[in-house]
Amino acid sequence: MKHATRRVVGLSLVSLTGLAAFVIVAMLALILLDVVKGGASHISWKFLTESPTDGMMGGGIFPALFGTAALTLLMTLAVMPVGVLTAVYLHEYAPPDGKLARAVRVAVANLAGVPSIVFGLFGLGFFILFVGKGLDRALGYEELHWAQPGILWASLTLAVLTLPVVIVSTEEALRAVPLDHRTASLALGATQSQTLARVVLPGALPGILTGAVLAISRGAGEVAPILFTGAAYFLPDLPSSLNSQFMHLGYHTYVLATQSPDVEATRPLLYATVMVLLLLTFALNLVAVLIRTRTRRKAASGH
């Protein structure tokens, strides 16, 4: 009897956990299937390389594609140095129980929990109305130049949003570098900074790139933070300078889904846009994963 009960409990646990795992896969498969079914036929070279036309009921998505890529790139350039340096300070230099380190950790944890729309408002309030206005005043612009939504401010807002991801994963990567390697380096007469540059950071590089992967895939898909800070409803021209507005795939999706006068006509466009957004995110991830595997293999083979 007891034996039988144990078997039942065991079996039901296996099926329960298996079912939960299956639901995840099924969800992803359903989403992908739906998106591909609705969008694949509409994707063409023309769709990818042309601007929207006919009140967004025709044409392509090139400005949105370009805007998303540029935005993500700028965000990565902004977030990686700050995030990595912060993590290096926290893990390598700050006294473990120091007040500053603790304050930074609390800030990072809380930053990660802030809803993304709040980051958008923060970007508007801080970057555009405070920093931008200050710049305009200091540089003597009569009209609004920096104090308006633009790609720089949007990417900086996204950088703040993804900062916790980069800090946490970099710190994790630094922690994973064996203590042995540090002591060996110091025992050979290397200074702490040489040890950091030659042993610790190269050893942590795969983990740091993982942080970049996570930050990019998070940042590329966010729409709320860029609503007030730079994304444009419709803008056939590509952003030409750091204070230009830009189109964005995520925002474009929202616009197509909710603002179109003819829902039926827009539907294939909408599906295709979503599919491109997904493909772009996957591609970015794939590139970063490839870089990571390569560095890891390089590190292991020692070149």
Add this chain to the structure above:
Amino acid sequence: MPPTPATPRNKMESRDLTLRYGSKVAIKQVSLAIPEHKVTALIGPSGCGKSTFLRSLNRMNDLIAGANHEGTVFLDGRSIHDRTLDVVDLRRRVGMVFQKSNPFPKSIFENVAYGLRVGGLKDKAKLAARVEKSLRGAALWDEVKDRLDESALGLSGGQQQRLCIARALAVEPEVLLMDEPASALDPIATAKIEELIHELKATYTIAIVTHNMQQAARVSDRTAFFYMGELVECGPTERIFTNPQEKRTEDYVTGKFG
């Protein structure tokens, strides 16, 4: 009576060295000389402070939070705790080989060249010459000369440990500290390391911590027995093993405890 040989110079010497981790005393008032061009073995049961003592000779204990010391250690008559002495210079003069071989995840060549590179040597020909000399010094050259560009992690355990010795030799230290360098190796690899120690003492001054008493007897000229953080007895290896003056030393070397 044969003329007494000139007493070898003391390369390093600790004087009343006490070291604490926080408030826990790890070694207590140890005064011990490490004579030049000799092998000094540090023996004793686990936790007796022998490794701590060894690590204090090149100030590796500085890296442990809460470690503090009284007394000092002299290197060529100068205190290693002197404010004007740079700890980086100290560690270049007093090299260290660890218990677990810890090659960097780099090529064999880059492992050996590491200390030279951080010391500012850039000349490729000089680097190559020093790497070869060090690998020969560690009796590893013939085994790796055709694959210097391969990862050090592909070497066997014994080879890795000799690589770590080569890496330490490359910066041409005066003293070599070895913390149980053979404890993770098989008997053949161990024999190779011991043979190497024999050869190295002509050039270097060596201090070695070991758990293995036969090893201490085989490789060392002098032996120091540590117990509960104190230096119990130190003398010529033969005397420590055949005619110890302290009861605790005798009990330990004859295997009554430890």
